Amino acid sequence: MELIITPDYNHLSQTAADMIAEAIKSKPDCVLGLATGSTPMGTYQELIRKYQQQQLDFSQVKTFNLDEYLGIGMDLSLPYSQDQSYARFMHEQLFSNINLKPENIHIPNGLAPDPDKHCQDYEKMIIEAGGIDLQLLGIGGNGHIAFNEPGSSLASRTRVHPLHAKTLEDNYEMFYKKAKVAKQNMPSFALTMGVGTILESRHAVMIVCGQNKAKACAEAIEGPITSKVTASALQLHPGKVTIILDESAASGLTWSLSLAKKG
Numbered sequence: 001m002e003l004i005i006t007p008d009y010n011h012l013s014q015t016a017a018d019m020i021a022e023a024i025k026s027k028p029d030c031v032l033g034l035a036t037g038s039t040p041m042g043t044y045q046e047l048i049r050k051y052q053q054q055q056l057d058f059s060q061v062k063t064f065n066l067d068e069y070l071g072i073g074m075d076l077s078l079p080y081s082q083d084q085s086y087a088r089f090m091h092e093q094l095f096s097n098i099n100l101k102p103e104n105i106h107i108p109n110g111l112a113p114d115p116d117k118h119c120q121d122y123e124k125m126i127i128e129a130g131g132i133d134l135q136l137l138g139i140g141g142n143g144h145i146a147f148n149e150p151g152s153s154l155a156s157r158t159r160v161h162p163l164h165a166k167t168l169e170d171n172y173e174m175f176y177k178k179a180k181v182a183k184q185n186m187p188s189f190a191l192t193m194g195v196g197t198i199l200e201s202r203h204a205v206m207i208v209c210g211q212n213k214a215k216a217c218a219e220a221i222e223g224p225i226t227s228k229v230t231a232s233a234l235q236l237h238p239g240k241v242t243i244i245l246d247e248s249a250a251s252g253l254t255w256s257l258s259l260a261k262k263g
């Protein structure tokens with residue numbers, strides 16, 4: 001596991017974007033696994049900047065997003081359907097600003113008529129694309145990766161999964177306060193890649209920012225491997241794992257600090 005500690009969010013975003021850019025340059029038709037949430041927004045800004053300055057070409061890249069809320073989503077052939085869908089987030093934050101081909105974009109469809117089958121098909125599509133070369137990840141305050149909430153099997157595959165109370169609390173701000181979605185209408189399930197799916201990526205890159213992630217981050221990196229903190233499964237990753245942190249997120253680390261590089 002490679003740890004890179006950066007002074008702040010801007011450096012973290014730049015380091016992650018440079019890593020993704022390198023992956024695309026060395027394999028122009030690479031398969032990227034992408035994440036949503038507040039942490040990757042700066043990374044996506046930086047990728048857009050590189051694209052606009054003609055340093056990066058996404059025309060052959062394929063993408064697979066980690067997750068989507070059940071019951072909301074976006075049909076790419078229609079106008080945006082629901083504001084909080086991760087599909088919409090991705091289009092606004094990245095896809096509409098770069099030259100990715102729409103047919104190369106994959107996001108679990110929260111509106112799929114048969115979500116269980118859709119999840120199985122999603123796994124097949126990842127395999128057909130040749131597997132994920134670089135998987136970008138965030139970490140939840142409860143240590144989740146994607147929506148693999150505490151208690152998820154570390155061998156899990158893409159599936160429909162209930163959201164943990166802490167995630168619902170974290171979502172309250174976005175759904176209720178910002179978008180006035182009634183509490184009872186906030187999604188309580190998601191379609192998510194499994195921990196096992198994520199562990200099959202060739203290179204997992206987790207980005208972590210802020211003091212509120214320090215505990216979960218220390219548990220994931222230094223703690224025992226446990227389904228209570230699904231990010232700890234990255235310790236089992238057979239390929240390459242890079243964790244890029246800012247100083248606040250790294251503040252809970254002890255012995256592993258001596259292994260970290262400065263970014």
Ligand code: PGA
Pocket residue numbers: 036037038039040137138139140141144145146
């Ligand atoms: P955040 O979410 O980037 O909005 O903090 C990360 C996650 O829950 O995986």
